[in-house]
Amino acid sequence: MKVPFLNLRAHVDSLREPINAAIQSVLDATAFAGGPFVEKFEKEFATYCGGTYAAGVGNGTDALWLALLALGIGPGDEVITVPHTFIATAEAISLTGAKPVFVDITESTYTMDPALIEAAITPRTRAIMPVHLYGQPADMDPILAIARKHGLRVIEDACQAHGAQYRHRPAGSLADASGFSFYPGKNLGAFGEAGAVVSNHEDVIAKIKVLRDHGQPRKYVHSVVGWNARMDGIQGAVLSVKLAHLDAANDARRRHAARYAQLLGNVPALILPTEAAYARHIYHVYAVRCPQRDRVLQHMAERGVSCGIHYPVPLHLQEAYANLGLRQGTYPVSERCASEVLSLPMFPELTDAQILYVAEQLRAVLA
Numbered sequence: 001m002k003v004p005f006l007n008l009r010a011h012v013d014s015l016r017e018p019i020n021a022a023i024q025s026v027l028d029a030t031a032f033a034g035g036p037f038v039e040k041f042e043k044e045f046a047t048y049c050g051g052t053y054a055a056g057v058g059n060g061t062d063a064l065w066l067a068l069l070a071l072g073i074g075p076g077d078e079v080i081t082v083p084h085t086f087i088a089t090a091e092a093i094s095l096t097g098a099k100p101v102f103v104d105i106t107e108s109t110y111t112m113d114p115a116l117i118e119a120a121i122t123p124r125t126r127a128i129m130p131v132h133l134y135g136q137p138a139d140m141d142p143i144l145a146i147a148r149k150h151g152l153r154v155i156e157d158a159c160q161a162h163g164a165q166y167r168h169r170p171a172g173s174l175a176d177a178s179g180f181s182f183y184p185g186k187n188l189g190a191f192g193e194a195g196a197v198v199s200n201h202e203d204v205i206a207k208i209k210v211l212r213d214h215g216q217p218r219k220y221v222h223s224v225v226g227w228n229a230r231m232d233g234i235q236g237a238v239l240s241v242k243l244a245h246l247d248a249a250n251d252a253r254r255r256h257a258a259r260y261a262q263l264l265g266n267v268p269a270l271i272l273p274t275e276a277a278y279a280r281h282i283y284h285v286y287a288v289r290c291p292q293r294d295r296v297l298q299h300m301a302e303r304g305v306s307c308g309i310h311y312p313v314p315l316h317l318q319e320a321y322a323n324l325g326l327r328q329g330t331y332p333v334s335e336r337c338a339s340e341v342l343s344l345p346m347f348p349e350l351t352d353a354q355i356l357y358v359a360e361q362l363r364a365v366l367a
């Protein structure tokens with residue numbers, strides 16, 4: 001049997017008719033860049049996330065970058081985040097001219113360890129950007145309390161957390177602003193690149209709508225130097241169709257995660273993901289940990305199972321951030337996780353036969 005890591009085709013096939021109809025309406029309206037389909041999706045997604053306002057942008061990196069800019073982050077500032085994440089988290093900070101300052105993660109959730117934040121705060125610290133990694137929210141209440149105490153902004157990197165919840169509140173509604181990615185492989189994926197910022201602050205979203213469109217509040221009136229970070233009309237229309245199916249897709253992922261846990265729970269060499277008591281985890285990634293991870297990945301591939309690694313090198317050890325001068329050993333939990341995490345196939349259309357096969361092969365490889 002072959003089990004792909006991801007099967008976008010299966011998801012598209014199940015929604016082909018409504019998506020074709022949505023794309024036709026964009027063609028009929030020739031509303032290709034921004035426009036009514038993006039505006040409609042912005043309203044729907046803001047409501048879904050429990051936020052009041054949303055701005056559609058070009059991708060998730062744009063979303064995080066523009067959220068930071070709109071909150072006034074810039075050169076000379078420091079933003080606290082984690083090294084165990086996709087590089088876009090730190091890139092967004094760097095692109096504003098600010099410096100990413102890392103704190104380690106907790107081993108049980110793979111998200112920012114609130115106990116380490118205060119030691120990383122300096123007079124230059126302006127914001128904290130926790131990452132809801134793999135689809136599980138970071139422990140937001142203590143993070144928000146520290147931010148309030150020190151007068152810092154909080155931006156959620158919610159690029160992997162569409163539909164996740166923290167104490168029954170949706171990811172995206174928990175902080176000053178949040179960035180989402182609709183990269184095709186995300187739980188809510190577009191037909192190309194797209195992203196959004198969600199916020200309860202009307203002025204933040206208003207600023208982003210100016211920044212994403214060459215700094216123009218009105219046509220040919222440029223109040224600031226902006227950028228072109230608009231969302232395509234077709235992406236807005238496709239995302240509106242897919243948003244209506246997101247909860248069902250996330251529920252399917254949660255069922256698959258429970259099934260993996262049932263089948264793999266008693267394998268001593270494996271550490272399975274856990275759902276924090278505060279969380280509704282939406283399993284964008286189902287990451288287990290095991291010794292000799294690279295060998296296991298290779299053997300799984302030989303048995304027809306495609307696995308992934310999210311992520312093999314923590315950001316402080318990437319060449320791009322060599323200038324921060326952070327050595328191996330600085331963030332031990334992130335470093336250990338980077339060397340042990342293995343992402344098993346996870347997508348809504350995964351069948352029970354496939355899950356059984358993946359679990360069987362993994363047991364065999366580890367035996």
Ligand SMILES: *Cc1c(COP(=O)(O)O)cnc(C)c1O
Binds near residue numbers: 060180183194195
């Ligand atoms: C995908 C992702 C991003 C960036 O989103 P793009 O749409 O690819 O620009 C940022 N942070 C995290 C954690 C992500 O997974």
